[in-house]
Amino acid sequence: MQPHLDHFRALLAERDRFCILSHIRPDGDAYGSALGLALSLKAFGKEVSVYNEDGLLWNYHFLPGKECIEKTPAAAPGPDVAIIAVDTSTQERLGETFVGWNRQPDVNIDHHQSNPGFGRINLIDAESPACAQILYDLIEAAGLPCPPEAATNLYVGLMTDTGSFQYRHTTAHTFEVAAGLVSRGADPTAIAQRFYQSTSVESFNLKREVLGVTKFTHGNRVAHYRLTREMYAKSGARTDEVENFLEQLQVVGSVEVAFMLEEMEGGKTRVSLRSRGTVDVNAIAGGLGGGGHRLAAGIRSSLPPDELEALLLRQIGEALAAHGG
Incomplete structure (x- = not known):
């Protein structure tokens, strides 16, 4: 992954504007990864938009930065905007609106085994239990800030895609990442209560x-x-x-x-x-x-x-x- 990481660092130096997309029918890792990276890039001084074909689903309204999420617009961003896809196994799963842009993502960050590598830069780790874990490591390696709001979103992604740290790909490093996110401001109790204990009748x-x-x-x-x-x-x-x-x-x-x-x-x-x-x-x-x-x-x-x-x-x-x- 190192050559792609170097290319990602170069992209950060070259571009000031980014848009981040995640898959249709989004889950905790899709939203958490998109918002976590967006809030990190914003804290780094970048201009960032967050798009999803389905917009923001009701059960994720507790996420910090949720107001950043917009439905994917019909018009593609300008060529100066770098496009980042997170937690998405194929380009088509970014949604029909994105497909209509006729643009290849500049960066594809994912953990799905079936991902074919559809970005110009591909940061894929099929052994990772969550895209949020990849992003935490990426943020650390690239020297990006991780404010509490970003840490909270990444923790949501990590918690939900590991089944609360039960699934088989959960490793010692996963718990190290969770500890790192907690030390940066994520509150495990509050997050678990909002996600698992706030269902509707x-x-x-x-x-x-x-x-x-x-x-x-x-x-x-x-x-x-x-x-x-x-x-x-x-x-x-x-x-x-x-x-x-x-x-x-x-x-x-x-x-x-x-x-x-x-x-x-x-x-x-x-x-x-x-x-x-x-x-x-x-x-x-x-x-x-x-x-x-x-x-x-x-x-x-x-x-x-x-x-x-x-x-x-x-x-x-x-x-x-x-x-x-």
């Missing part, structure tokens, strides 16, 4: 609906559910209130793989997959046009939901059988 009701339709197959080693528009209507929940629902299925000790299918507008289906490690869900997602990590991956498909569900169950079953399941 509507979200709670939607979770109850989801648990009621969850199916267990393959000797209870696979759990999955379908999320429909009717379930949203009945519960009153918003589409951005389903983050972390899959983790509820993984509390069952026998479950090796959990996945969900969600009906979307335009006839597409969104799939999220999680694995304890026996099954490489990135490989399954990659074969269906998606991607991610071995333990967490996603797909957007035009296949009919029934066909897609059957296909996923068959491929997951084959993967379990290949490992003696």
Whole structure:
């Protein structure tokens, strides 16, 4: 990564204006990484815009600097603005509006195994549990400031993408990064309470609906559910209130793989997959046009939901059988 780091340092010296983008259907690492880097660059004296196709989702309104986040504008920034993509596995996942800019990102900072390296400068570490961890190391290596507001956002990214420091890629260095962020002003208790203990009644009701339709197959080693528009209507929940629902299925000790299918507008289906490690869900997602990590991956498909569900169950079953399941 060192040559790319040198190129990144050179870009910082050359440019005064930056825009930072993250993936559609953003999560804690997408927002935390984008805002963390933006606030660091602002403290360094740079002019920074933060864009996301979906804007700011309601459950991230506690993030410092949230007012910086705008929906991606139709018009591309000028050629003097350096474009940085964070926590995004493919250029297309930056959103249709960005694709319409017809611009290659100047910098691509990511931790997804499936990232092809779509930037001019690519800082990719597939062994890192979160993009926020890469950014902390990058900020340190580049000598950038990390004010408390930046540290808080990076901690959110690190906490959420490691499952509160439970997932397999969490290492001793991850805890060193967390300690560094806390020493710079991140408050772990306040952040955890705002993220994990501030759900709405509507979200709670939607979770109850989801648990009621969850199916267990393959000797209870696979759990999955379908999320429909009717379930949203009945519960009153918003589409951005389903983050972390899959983790509820993984509390069952026998479950090796959990996945969900969600009906979307335009006839597409969104799939999220999680694995304890026996099954490489990135490989399954990659074969269906998606991607991610071995333990967490996603797909957007035009296949009919029934066909897609059957296909996923068959491929997951084959993967379990290949490992003696």
